[in-house]
Amino acid sequence: MLAITGTVLAVQANYYRVMLDQAFSLELLDESGQKFSQLVYELLCTRRARLKKIGQQICVGDRVTVEEPDWQGGRGAISEVSPRRNLLDRPTVANVDRILLVFALAEPTLDPHQLSRFLVKAESTQVDVLLCLNKRDLVNDQVWATWCDRLTSWGYSPIAISTYTKEGINELAQHLQTGVTVVAGQSGVGKSSLINLLIPDLQVRVGEVSQRLGHGKHTTRHVELFALPAGGYLADTPGFMQPNLTVTPQELTDCFPEARQRLASGNLCHFNNCWHRRDEPDCVVRGDWERYEHYLAYLEEAIVYQQKLKNTASADASVKVKDTSDGKQQQEPRLLKKRYRRESRRSEHQNLDTDDD
Numbered sequence: 001m002l003a004i005t006g007t008v009l010a011v012q013a014n015y016y017r018v019m020l021d022q023a024f025s026l027e028l029l030d031e032s033g034q035k036f037s038q039l040v041y042e043l044l045c046t047r048r049a050r051l052k053k054i055g056q057q058i059c060v061g062d063r064v065t066v067e068e069p070d071w072q073g074g075r076g077a078i079s080e081v082s083p084r085r086n087l088l089d090r091p092t093v094a095n096v097d098r099i100l101l102v103f104a105l106a107e108p109t110l111d112p113h114q115l116s117r118f119l120v121k122a123e124s125t126q127v128d129v130l131l132c133l134n135k136r137d138l139v140n141d142q143v144w145a146t147w148c149d150r151l152t153s154w155g156y157s158p159i160a161i162s163t164y165t166k167e168g169i170n171e172l173a174q175h176l177q178t179g180v181t182v183v184a185g186q187s188g189v190g191k192s193s194l195i196n197l198l199i200p201d202l203q204v205r206v207g208e209v210s211q212r213l214g215h216g217k218h219t220t221r222h223v224e225l226f227a228l229p230a231g232g233y234l235a236d237t238p239g240f241m242q243p244n245l246t247v248t249p250q251e252l253t254d255c256f257p258e259a260r261q262r263l264a265s266g267n268l269c270h271f272n273n274c275w276h277r278r279d280e281p282d283c284v285v286r287g288d289w290e291r292y293e294h295y296l297a298y299l300e301e302a303i304v305y306q307q308k309l310k311n312t313a314s315a316d317a318s319v320k321v322k323d324t325s326d327g328k329q330q331q332e333p334r335l336l337k338k339r340y341r342r343e344s345r346r347s348e349h350q351n352l353d354t355d356d357d
């Protein structure tokens with residue numbers, strides 16, 4: 001028999017709701033003894049003890065193998081979790097294919113700084129970012145064209161939509177037909193309205209969704225995948241997109257398509273470990289691209305973040321307590337983790353380079 005595989009849609013206590021890759025046709029008898037069949041799409045599963053023993057966590061989005069299905073009872077047991085391609089946190093979703101960032105062209109006013117920050121935050125996950133601008137009905141063609149040009153220069157191809165007129169909804173839906181899409185964006189831009197359009201069956205559950213989104217008073221953070229009618233899954237992520245950036249300076253340049261493009265152009269910075277700061281000699285990232293100033297501002301944050309990382313690393317890592325052979329404990333210096341060792345050498349060098357700025 002073929003292995004039963006599926007995707008974890010939701011995690012509740014010690015149960016995992018698994019959507020099967022192939023629905024199972026269950027043969028049943030009705031009251032008059034007539035056979036009829038019913039399709040089973042999902043199983044509510046437990047986690048095999050063996051997985052628990054090896055500390056294997058199971059997250060929403062995980063691809064799993066299910067054993068011992070009880071088709072009639074809709075139950076099963078997860079026996080295996082496939083290696084993850086990626087894992088977003090807060091809330092946790094595995095194997096994410098894209099982040100759909102939703103902003104509005106008006107109401108609330110589209111603020112380029114805020115949009116930029118959300119974009120950088122989304123890019124920092126290293127997952128593909130799809131940008132969609134809602135409330136197209138509220139602005140004229142000229143306003144839309146100006147934004148479209150501007151965002152194209154940022155390296156994005158925004159899709160204009162309106163949940164009121166339904167403009168752009170089909171085009172957007174086509175981008176979401178495969179894999180897992182995580183929806184993110186500021187409050188009030190129309191995410192809930194969009195999700196209801198994309199998944200009409202969900203309407204009944206809007207109340208629940210709102211609670212998940214944090215509208216309800218007794219909200220627990222909770223993430224769930226919803227199947228899109230034409231394929232693919234959508235996750236709404238309350239709490240995703242905290243305003244603080246948690247990237248190092250080295251990672252930050254990767255969060256700007258404009259900087260990535262400049263670095264990929266074949267030109268090289270003067271120093272091969274260039275931090276791409278304003279005063280670096282012959283830095284290829286420096287230039288007259290619109291968001292260069294945003295980039296420099298975030299770079300300051302990234303430097304502070306890296307310093308914090310380093311301080312934490314040295315606080316936990318400078319000393320370790322070791323059991324000696326006679327059962328006593330002694331303290332001894334601990335080697336820094338490789339990651340921090342490399343960074344600290346690099347920053348030492350950089351500090352020398354940039355002491356005079």
Ligand SMILES: Nc1nc2c(ncn2[C@@H]2O[C@H](COP(=O)(O)OP(=O)(O)OP(=O)(O)O)[C@@H](O)[C@H]2O)c(=O)[nH]1
Pocket residue numbers: 134135136137138161162163164165186187188189190191192193194213
């Ligand atoms: N004019 C216009 N208004 C819209 C559109 N889509 C949504 N709205 C309105 O925008 C407001 C916010 O919509 P929601 O769908 O609740 O937005 P949200 O992003 O889910 O907001 P949060 O739940 O706070 O995160 C509502 O009053 C909607 O009616 C649109 O395409 N055009």
Ligand SMILES: [Zn+2]
Pocket residue numbers: 269270274275276277280282283284285286
């Ligand atoms: Zn540089």
